[in-house]
Structures are given as structure tokens and as C-alpha cells.
Amino acid sequence: MSHTIEVNGNRHTVDAEGDTPLLWVLRDILDLTGTKYGCGVGQCGACTVHANGAAVRSCMLPLESVGDLRITTIEGVGAIDVGRKVQEKWLALDVPQCGYCQGGQIMSATALLMHIARPGDAEIDAAMAGNLCRCGCYPRIRAAIKHIGDSRAA
């Protein structure tokens, strides 16, 4: 069955069953593999994308529910000013270790910073607790978000 969805500003018509999670549409049909599979049940955040600017878990979003939502992935988030800043700061602070979860981390951090210019610890806790990092990059993730917040407030 065919569905038309908008990803990173482009419209794609994909032929897949409606219950296929967006994650697998992105990865295996559209070849946007920066969005990762980690748990399949919304527990780890590796599959985080933006739907109309909000962070969502693409493993929990069936293709048939995407509708008119504007989807942004890690491959496209650099086109947003905040997203690009987050990517740059992530590199400058050498945040990633293995790097597998980092696309999801960056998508959650960008969504946070799009809504709150200068998040405090409690807001970072709330926005980032859903993104697991098995390598333990948490201190630098936190530092990167705070750096960006501070630079925007200055």
C-alpha cells in the first residue's frame, strides 16, 4: 500500500504496510540510516526524529499515522539553525564515543533548544532522560546543551 510522507522537506511515496514503523521506512526504504534501531519499544531514543518540530520515537510511529506531519531526521536537522549549532557543538566537545545513539541525542537536544533557549538541569533531565547512551557520554551531552544555551543568552 502506498503512503506519501514528507521527510527533510522532500515528499516521498513509499510502498509499505501501514503498520510499518516510520523507523524502518526511513532506514530500509528511504536509506536514511542515521536514525537507529535500539529497542523498538520507545525506551532508548536512538530512533528519535522530529515531527512538526517535536521529538518523537520513530519506532513507535506507524507509517499510516504519519499523515501530514513534517518529519525531520538527523540527516536533515542541520538545515535548522539550532540543529546545526548542536551538531557543531557536539563535535567541538567531542561528545560521541561509539556514536550509535548520537543521532537521537542530537534530535532530542535540538527539539529542547528549539523550545527553551537556555534550559536548566531539570529541563535537560526531562528532555534527555529518554535517550540512553551506553557509553556514558552524559556529562558532555549536558555540557554541550548548556554551552549552546549560554551562547544564545549572551
Added chain:
Amino acid sequence: MATTVADLPAEHLGMSRRSFLIAASAAGGGLLLAATVPFARNTAWAADPEEYLVTIYARIDPLGAVTILAPNPEVGQGTKTALPMIFAEEFDVAWKDVTIEMADYQGGRMGSQSSGGSYSTPSNWMPLRKAGAAARQMMLSAAAARWGVAASECSTADGVVSHASSGRSLAYGALAGSAAKLPVPDLDTVALKDESTFKIIGKSVVDPDKARIVTGRQQFGIDVKVPGMRYAVFQKGPVFDAEVRTANVGEIKAMPGVSHVLVLKGAQRQLEGPPGQPGPGIDDGLRGGVAIVADSWWRAQKARRKLIVQWEEGPHADDSTRAFDARAQHLLGQTAEGVVRIDGDPDGVLASAARVVRASYSYPFISHVPMEPQNCVASYKDGKVEIWAPTQNPGAGRKGVAKALGIEPDDILIHMIRCGGGFGRRLANDYMIEASVISKQIGAPVKVLWTREDEIQHDFYRPGGYHNLTAGLNAGHELVVWQNHFAGFARSEYFARLAVPGADAFPAGFVPNYALRTSRISCNVPVGPLRAPGDNAHAWVFQSFMDEIAHAAGRDPIEFQLELLANPLSGEGVGKGGSAFAPGLIAARMATVLKRVREISDWDSRHKLPAGTGMGVACYFSHLGYCAQVHQVSVHADGTVTPHAIWAAVDVGRQIVNPTNAENQVTGSIMDGISAALGQEITFERGRVVQSNYHDYTLLRNTKIPRMQIEFLKTDYPLTGLGEPAYPSALPAFCNAIYAASGRRVRKLPISAANLKA
């Protein structure tokens, strides 16, 4: 153009026991280099007779671009960057001119090419320096010959040879063609740089992969796609070693997109042999199960939900954590079965001790859970297999695939793809064997991808263990007796690898009357190495109990351990956990990190902390590195714990190759240790793993993250890797801080908030 090993004369590479360098002209006018350097092991330190042979490949093109082939798998530990940094330093090129490519597995011609045991750095350090220095020497010689001057009058910097007295200079790229025709220097005598002049080593370098990681363009194993590829899921038995009796194969085969349903029989188990004998490695042969192959992974996975299998569950279908615990308690109440080490008269002196301290500690099985689930792409054709795998250990994988398919190892090509975490899990290659077997059976390339549930329920777990400890203090409050009866898991008549504490594990060798005795609990749970194998559990037991003893003696835990460390029973180092790269535990190094962490944490002011807040300390020697940590935590009335601050002093020798990465490794190890202490536990019921995903196998999340201060002490010892040394001391430092904050001693992992309630 890529540097490939195929471009170089292959004969003798990796086969010689002497150092040598091969130089050849590259297509397009550059220079190709291959250096093979056996690592000069120190027989006084070496615990095993293995030779470490390292080969590096590099290419310099006429425009001066340098390509270095990274030999060892990247799992996030930084080896893909660190090893080329070492070569580039001695070659004396600018880092901006260096491109790193990941090597394929070369079947021994590039050394072992495995990433484990924090050995990549120490085993490659000197060979890569020599190879880089020899390459630099060739550039000097080529320039000197062209100018008609002595090479000794020339110097190098940033990929340029200069002759100061005439003001002439030539870039390496312009010299590469003529350097390729020169005789190669002797690697054993080539002059190395003075370490104080290093320009790349010791400066932070961000792994070039990370620019792709932050934009979603870095390829991981799970992202590999090859033409004609199909997707597979593999349902293994709910009980380890179960075999399929019957399955609804016809029904599944009729589901949308499904092309094949294969019932696969498991391979014969390879179990542990006697200690000291070469073991079978990790028992990662094929397990019994049903493979579903489809035109998309989601369709294969959807079909799997309808799969109904009757399993032959075998003799372990009633195993449970409760039964293991009961068996351990029974064994620990009896005379121990075996003895690992006895010093002095531990029973006799205990009888006359002024003070006796007893405690029982236990820890669970835990799972590696790297964020990237196990996966592999394999393409079998005409008796050969091409494999794309996120593996830490391609050599063992190649052997396993060869055995499973009945083909020659040389007919298997393995591409090593960046791994989304390893932690030891990818030292096993079961996913590689599955993909290869399925590809052969269906006659097409296939990607096998595990679900998170597969990952948690089919791991090679860190084995659990139970320790009954007894300490005796004399009238002077000195530790004079240490006894441990350990009950641990065995899959054969021998213990699981790395389950039993080493005979030399601290404080062995520092307490005059010492006993380590053992008893076995039978199980069939697959086990394997997890970050800092053995030490990841034993350090928690020994350093927690040490803290108990110090408190019982009314002593400052740091002072107490420093006194112990001041009096080794015999000569330092030799034989205690050493390897080819460095000696064993050197008491002075451990004492130094302890003293340093005391200073940076302001340990002596800890009595000023508010009620409910406390500081704990621990130190450990692991994988040739030394780490001492102080943690400061609060324990709340509901039993929850908030970590506030962590200080760590680390000694991994005389150089920190890449400081930003070194800090990441130590931070990550400490986070990992806290994560394990707080929430990680695998339990069994009816022979089955109870946990299935991150909701019930819980990892530390990005909340309540403590501030951290990490300090590296550079000491005049051979350097070692950093993937592991900081993990073991994290758990006991954290738990000792909980004791200081609450008066409650954590003797069972994971930490139970219920047990810490006020």
C-alpha cells in the same frame, strides 16, 4: 585512491619473526609502505608466550596526502584514531594531511586485529613508532640524495624535509616516488623521536568519523546494504541450548514478503577446559532456532510474531536464579571444593585474631547491551563468503564461519564496520555465523538483525558470583588474615572463564595469611568477557570489604590501604596480573593514585559534609592501568541515591595518546560502573532470561549526572589502553560512599533502594 593491502607484496608479511619494512611505488606516483614489527615482549612480565606481531600500511600520494590503514576494530574506544596518530607522529606529518581508512581483516597479516583487553594501544605503540620513524628516514634519505647532502644535515616537520644551511625544502609528496626506490631502514635500529617533542601524540584529536556521526552519515554494521540483500530474523530457543522440535514453518512461509523459513540445528557446545590450557575461546557456534527471511526486516519480524515453536528444552529448563542462590548458600556453608591460593596460616592466625570481620557479597549475571544490536551482512557465493560485521574480534569470527560452513578461512573476507558499542560482546561472533549459514542456505546476501529482546536473552553474560569473606585484624589494627570462599558458575567441570578471581588479585600478596577457596555451581548459561573481565565484579567485592575492614579497625580507608600497599610480601610487580606489555601490580603506582585522589577530592574535609551525604573511596589495578576514585553521594529517605561528584586519578603510563578520548573512556567507564551497580541484573526462571528490553534491564539515564574531575598521572611506565582500567573501582567507590552517607553497606548488586531506606 584507497590504500589496500592488495597493492602490496603480500608474501612474508606477518610471517616473519623479525622487523621489516616494504616500500613500493604506488600507482600514480606515490609511496606505499608496509611495516611488520614483532612486539618485543618482556619474558619476565609475560604471562603467555604469544608473539604480538603488528603491521601497518600507509600511502603517501604525490600531493602529500597520507592515508593510514587503521588495523583494529572501532567500538567507540578510539583505536581507529589513536593508532594512526602514533604512526603519523614519528613519520612527522601534519595531522590535517592524514586520512584514516579502516582495514579489512587480513587473516593474521596485520596482527590479531582484535579490540579487547585494552591491548590495542600497548601492543601497537612501539611497532607503529618504529614504522613511522623508518618512513620518515626514507623521506630524509630521498631528499638528501636529491640535494647531494648528508641526511644528517636535513630535518623534517609537517611532511616537509628541509636543509637549513641551503634553505631548500621538499614536501614528502614530491619525494614519495624516489623514496619508494631506496633501501629500507632497519626497524630495529631506526632513531625514534624524543617524546618531549611530540606534536600529535598528547594533543586531543576528534575521530574523523564523528563529523559523519553528528550528521547521521556514518555507517555502522546495521546500516550496510548490498545489492540483492534480504533480511532475516533468527528465533533462538527460550532455554539455552534448546533445539527445535516442530514449528509452523508452512504458515510463516505464506506470510507477506517471507521467502524462506529455515529450521537450524545448533552446533556442539564448546565448553571450558582445565585452567591453564588453551580454551575454546567464546562458545559462539550456531544455536538451534528458526530463521525467517523476507524482503524487509519489518516483514520478517512481523512474521516472527506468528511463529509457534515446540522446543526440545533439554536438562536446564528448570534452572533459576532462586535455585542458583540456594545452591551457592549450600556450597558456602560447606568446605570449599578447591583452593586457588593459600599464604601463611589463614585458619590458625584467624583463631587468634583480635578482631574478625565477616561479610557475604554477591553480584548477578549482567548483559552487555551495546546500543547497536547484533547484526551482520553475509554474502555466500561459490564456496566463498563476504562479510560486513560490527565485530571486535574478526579472527575468531573467520574461524567460526569456516567451521560452520566447512570452507577454508582464506575464502572468507571480513569487512570490519564501526561498532555501536562493544563492551566485550562483539568478541563473540555468533551473529556472523548466523548470517553466513543463512546466506549459504538461501543462496543470496542477507542481513541478520537481532531485536533488543534477542540481544538481552542471548548474550554471553558476565557471570554472577558469591563470596564469603573473613578478615582478621591483630591487636595493632593491622590486616593479618584475608579469607575468601568463592562460589561461582561452571558450565563444565571447570569454572566459566574469568569467573574466579585471579590468584594475584589485590590484596593477595599483601596480607600474610591469605586464602582463596572455591566451589562450583553448575549451569548452562553462556558467559563471556565484559569490560574489565573478572575485575568488573571482583573489585567491587574486594574494595567494598576492604572499606568494611578499615571502618571496623576505626581507620581512614585511604590510610589503611596505603599502609597495606607499603608492605608487599615479595618483590613488586612480577607475576601479578602482568602481561607482555607491563609488569603486574606495582604497589607504589597504586599508592600514588590513591594519594592523588585524596588531594583532589579534599577527602580529609569529608567530615564537614551534611548528614545523609558521604564520600567513599576505592582503587584497583586492571588491564595494566591504575585508577583510584572518590565518589560523593547523598542517600535519601526513600533509599534513592544522588551522586554529586566524582574524582578519579588514573595512571596508564607515560603517555596519553589522545587526551579528549582518554577522558571519554574514563568518564564512560565510571558511568558504566554506576549503571551496573544501580540497575543491571539478568535473572533466570524456568531456564529463561527474565529481562527482555531496557524497561526491565535498566541503564543509567541522563539525569542526576555528577560533576567529574579526572586527572591522569604520567608515570615512567609503558602505556596501556583505557577501555577498561577505570571501570572496576567505580562500583566500590560508589557503594562505599553510600555507606558513608547512610551507614548501609551494599553487599548485593544491583543496589536495592528498599535496603537503603531510612
